[in-house]
Amino acid sequence: MTGAEFVPLSLTPLLIGTFAAIACALPGNFLLLRRQALIGDAISHVVLPGIVVAFLVTGVVSAWPMMLGAAAASMLAVGLIEAIRRLGKIETGAAMGVTFTAMFAAGVLLLEQTDTSSVHLDVEHALYGNLESLIWLNATGWHSLLDISALNDLPPELGRIWLTLIAVVVFTRVFWRPLKISTFDPGFAEAIGVPTRLTGLALVVVAAIAAVAAFDAVGSIIVIAMFICPPAAARMMTNRLEKQILWSVVFASTSAIVGYVLAGYGPLWVGSEHAVSAAGMIATISGLILALAAMFGPCRSAQSG
Amino acid sequence: MLLSLATQEGIIAAEHIPADSPLALRGMTVSYGEKPAVFSVDMTIQEGAMTAIIGPNGAGKSTLLKAALGVVKPLAGHVTVFGQSLKSQRHRIAYVPQRASVDWDFPTRVLDVVLMGLYRELGLLRRVRRAHVEKAMSSLDRVGMTDFADRQIGQLSGGQQQRVFLARALAQSADLYLLDEPFAGVDAATEKAIISVLKSIKDEGKTVVSVHHDLATVRDYFDHVFLINTRKVAEGTVGEAFTEVNLHKAYGGRLATAQMDQLNLAAI
Numbered sequence: 001m002t003g004a005e006f007v008p009l010s011l012t013p014l015l016i017g018t019f020a021a022i023a024c025a026l027p028g029n030f031l032l033l034r035r036q037a038l039i040g041d042a043i044s045h046v047v048l049p050g051i052v053v054a055f056l057v058t059g060v061v062s063a064w065p066m067m068l069g070a071a072a073a074s075m076l077a078v079g080l081i082e083a084i085r086r087l088g089k090i091e092t093g094a095a096m097g098v099t100f101t102a103m104f105a106a107g108v109l110l111l112e113q114t115d116t117s118s119v120h121l122d123v124e125h126a127l128y129g130n131l132e133s134l135i136w137l138n139a140t141g142w143h144s145l146l147d148i149s150a151l152n153d154l155p156p157e158l159g160r161i162w163l164t165l166i167a168v169v170v171f172t173r174v175f176w177r178p179l180k181i182s183t184f185d186p187g188f189a190e191a192i193g194v195p196t197r198l199t200g201l202a203l204v205v206v207a208a209i210a211a212v213a214a215f216d217a218v219g220s221i222i223v224i225a226m227f228i229c230p231p232a233a234a235r236m237m238t239n240r241l242e243k244q245i246l247w248s249v250v251f252a253s254t255s256a257i258v259g260y261v262l263a264g265y266g267p268l269w270v271g272s273e274h275a276v277s278a279a280g281m282i283a284t285i286s287g288l289i290l291a292l293a294a295m296f297g298p299c300r301s302a303q304s305g
Numbered sequence: 306m307l308l309s310l311a312t313q314e315g316i317i318a319a320e321h322i323p324a325d326s327p328l329a330l331r332g333m334t335v336s337y338g339e340k341p342a343v344f345s346v347d348m349t350i351q352e353g354a355m356t357a358i359i360g361p362n363g364a365g366k367s368t369l370l371k372a373a374l375g376v377v378k379p380l381a382g383h384v385t386v387f388g389q390s391l392k393s394q395r396h397r398i399a400y401v402p403q404r405a406s407v408d409w410d411f412p413t414r415v416l417d418v419v420l421m422g423l424y425r426e427l428g429l430l431r432r433v434r435r436a437h438v439e440k441a442m443s444s445l446d447r448v449g450m451t452d453f454a455d456r457q458i459g460q461l462s463g464g465q466q467q468r469v470f471l472a473r474a475l476a477q478s479a480d481l482y483l484l485d486e487p488f489a490g491v492d493a494a495t496e497k498a499i500i501s502v503l504k505s506i507k508d509e510g511k512t513v514v515s516v517h518h519d520l521a522t523v524r525d526y527f528d529h530v531f532l533i534n535t536r537k538v539a540e541g542t543v544g545e546a547f548t549e550v551n552l553h554k555a556y557g558g559r560l561a562t563a564q565m566d567q568l569n570l571a572a573i
Contacts, residue, residue: 033411174429181421185407191374191400192424192477193392239457241412299412299457 008139010264012155013131017222017260017282019161020214021252023168024226027207029241029248032231033183038093039078039204040227042100043211044220046077049107056114063156067212074208077103129219131260131278134158157217164213171206172245175199180241218279225283226252233290236297251293255286324388327352327481327512328373333382335365335372341380342368346537350481350514355507356529357517361556364534366516367403367485374400374483386481396425399479401470403486409459415469416454419444422476444475447505449498464495471499475506482506484515488522500526520560520568523547 024040031037047070054069077099084095138144138153145151172179182189182196189196207227214223234247259282264275294300328350335343343365350356358366371377373384375391386394399422419441420433427433445451448468453461458469467487474482482503488496503513503526517523523530523543530547532538532555539551552560552568 033408177421177424177427177429180413181424184411184413184418185402185421187371187376187402187406188400188421188473190376191395191398191402191483192422193395194424235412239412239459240414240417244412 003141007141007144008136010260011139012136012158013134013278014257014260016134016155016158016161016217017131017256017278018253019158019165020218020222021226021230021256021282021286022249023161023165023210024207024214024223025230025248025252026168026172026245027203027210028227029231029234029245030179030183030203031207031227032235033241034200034203036092036204037228037232038096039081040207040211041224042077042081042096043074043208044215044223045100045104046073046107047212047215047220049073049103049110050076052107052110052114056110063160063216067160067216070212070215071208073103074212075205078204078208129215129217129222129279131218131222131282132264132275134217161213161217164210168206168210171202175202179203218282221279221283222256225286226255229283229286229290230255233286233293233297236293236300239299251286251289255282255289259283259285324385325352326350326385327387328483328514329385329388330369330373331383331385333369333372333384334380335368335377335382336380337368341535343372343379343533344536346382346533348373348531348537348540350512350531351529352512353507353510354529355503355513355515355527356531357515357523357527358531358533359517359520359523359555360533360538364555366533369533370483370485370514370516374398397480399474399477399482401474401482401484401487404463404467404470404489406485409461409466411458413458414454415445415450415456415458415461416441418458418469419454419472419476422473425477441472441476444472445469447475447502448472462492464491467491467495468498471502475502480511482511482513482515484513486516486518489518520552524568 028037028040031039050070050073051066052069053073054065057069058065080099080103081092081095084090084098085092088095134155134157136144136150136154138150140150178189178194178196178199181192182194182199186196189199211223211227214226230248230251231244233251234244237247238244260278262285263278263281266281267274267276326349328348330346330348333343333346333348334341342363346365346369348369358369360366368377372379372382373391375384384391387397416438420427420437422444423433423437423440427437442451442454445454448471450465450468450472453465453469458466461469471484471487474484484503487499487503491499503515507513515527517527524547528543529541530543531540532546532551534555534557538555539546539548547568
């Protein structure tokens with residue numbers, strides 16, 4: 001494949017997919033160790049009613065109101081989960097399950113009752129995203145990367161997910177110690193003055209931001225998969241949190257790149273005419289990596305490593 | 306009702322707090338549900354002493370310790386540390402939580418856990434320097450765990466895990482050590498190692514407070530006791546407070562006379 005073909009058609013979806021995968025996998029590492037991995041699932045489901053409500057309120061399909069709606073919905077969901085957990089005195093997983101199914105169902109009902117199908121806002125789109133359509137039309141080859149007018153035409157999703165990724169990386173780096181200490185030993189963390197509640201809340205908010213930005217670009221299947229699969233696979237590769245984070249980045253990027261390429265070209269190689277969903281393939285690859293790590297990873301159980 | 310009563314007691318009692326006590330609680334009331342786990346407890350820890358907090362299961366021993374540290378929020382009550390607010394004196398307290406309260410599968414090494422004790426020095430972004438690592442290693446040396454610095458914590462025995470927790474507390478270079486059942490589920494060698502470290506801390510003039518389960522060792526290990534069963538039962542030196550009458554008050558019928566006989570209780 002030449003640059004003239006690759007740059008406009010494949011470069012931007014690959015970058016967006018990779019950035020989205022890493023942005024979700026980073027907070028996923030801590031959520032997994034805190035046994036809150038399901039929160040990514042919860043957030044990506046409740047994004048739907050948030051987007052629908054934002055559309056109903058503003059009447060336009062525009063990224064910012066929808067992302068704000070999604071962010072508001074995920075904050076509402078986080079609050080609801082905490083309220084149900086405390087008032088109902090049930091475990092967090094159950095509270096999450098109740099919250100996200102109820103809110104997702106409400107989103108589907110809202111979507112049905114409103115005429116949004118014409119504006120490319122449907123359940124399928126919400127689930128799979130449209131990674132394949134995030135192409136860079138004005139690019140003509142690698143040299144376009146130096147061409148200001150062509151660069152202005154980059155899909156806006158790329159800029160948003162790039163900023164989100166930077167924010168997630170900065171958060172993880174700056175709050176590394178509070179995150180690590182309060183995840184391992186919350187009681188000790190509180191006793192030495194680490195603001196554990198604030199740290200936990202900030203982690204969930206950052207996860208929500210990553211989920212919403214990634215959802216906007218790639219749909220909820222990738223979001224859900226990337227919160228859990230790369231960190232879980234990474235945990236089985238090492239017994240050091242620092243290395244686990246790096247492995248999760250490697251696995252997230254690998255899933256995004258291999259998944260995207262396989263979705264586009266894999267079916268052709270086996271004689272089929274149609275490409276398959278890139279989001280579905282990326283999530284599948286991340287699941288395969290997890291399965292391989294579970295079978296062959298050196299640190300599958302702490303006692304054996 | 307319960308809240309207002311406890312608050313009043315707390316306020317009244319807060320007026321006469323001994324300024325020299327490393328840890329003083331007044332009117333401390335903590336509840337996880339309807340029933341208080343700790344009710345209106347006053348406690349005054351003696352500086353330079355080794356105090357055992359004892360009482361039956363569910364008596365609120367750990368809860369009292371956590372409330373003193375602000376790890377659980379009390380419904381009412383007042384904490385002073387070295388005569389000042391907990392917040393201003395946090396850096397002078399080292400805490401050893403119950404070993405079973407954390408997930409030992411967590412992906413980290415022994416040395417990293419001990420370095421967590423230096424969080425207040427390191428802050429968010431300061432680099433870990435040779436001096437920090439040396440401090441952590443010397444803490445590990447005091448508990449006999451230097452050879453395990455690079456081990457993943459899940460590979461340690463219960464006793465070794467407990468020693469690592471103690472090393473983390475030592476790295477905090479505190480003046481007041483609060484320990485939650487440091488001898489629970491550890492081997493005899495570890496128990497010996499821990500008590501000798503605690504005694505050496507005490508010899509440096511520091512204060513040790515430990516939730517303790519084994520009544521048979523109270524006399525050997527500690528010089529002060531605090532008996533609790535939701536409410537305070539007694540406090541004082543082992544000679545004054547570790548008595549048959551007080552143990553009966555704290556444990557009710559749960560301690561058989563035969564057990565009592567083995568404790569060499571102070572005769573009153």
